Amino acid sequence: MVKFAYTILYVSDVDQALTFYEKAFGFQRKFISPQQDYAELISGETTLSLASKKLAATNLPTGFIESRLNEKPFAIELGFTTDEVDNTIAQALKAGAVLVEKPKQKPWGQTVAYLRDLDGFLIEICTPMG
Numbered sequence: 001m002v003k004f005a006y007t008i009l010y011v012s013d014v015d016q017a018l019t020f021y022e023k024a025f026g027f028q029r030k031f032i033s034p035q036q037d038y039a040e041l042i043s044g045e046t047t048l049s050l051a052s053k054k055l056a057a058t059n060l061p062t063g064f065i066e067s068r069l070n071e072k073p074f075a076i077e078l079g080f081t082t083d084e085v086d087n088t089i090a091q092a093l094k095a096g097a098v099l100v101e102k103p104k105q106k107p108w109g110q111t112v113a114y115l116r117d118l119d120g121f122l123i124e125i126c127t128p129m130g
Helices: 014-025 053-059 085-095
Strands: 006-011 028-032 038-042 047-052 078-081 098-105 111-116 122-126
Touching: 006 014, 006 053, 014 028, 014 038, 014 047, 014 085, 047 053, 085 098, 085 111, 085 122
Parallel strands: 006 047, 078 122
Antiparallel strands: 028 038, 038 047, 098 111, 111 122
């Protein structure tokens, strides 16, 4: 059986990104390497991981496209569900997130908003489905 275990974001500063996700969403540190170039957060069933761009370059020697806040986001997002969308957004903005789209009610009843983190990764804050 295949199981979705984690998503790794390649970030400029692992400790800074780790602190952001702790403050913005209340996630807890699961692990940080002694070199502080890789970390994991307890974020529910799937682990959110952070790796320095330098470490990522050792794994992908031909390079990769870096996420940058001053450029359009990738065509992918992290989705975080909560019953308190407005409060979660306020907390994330206080931690340094950038609001992309204010909360909107979707035709199927879900409330959805979009933020970007310190490295420009797109984050959806939404109510659970159903």
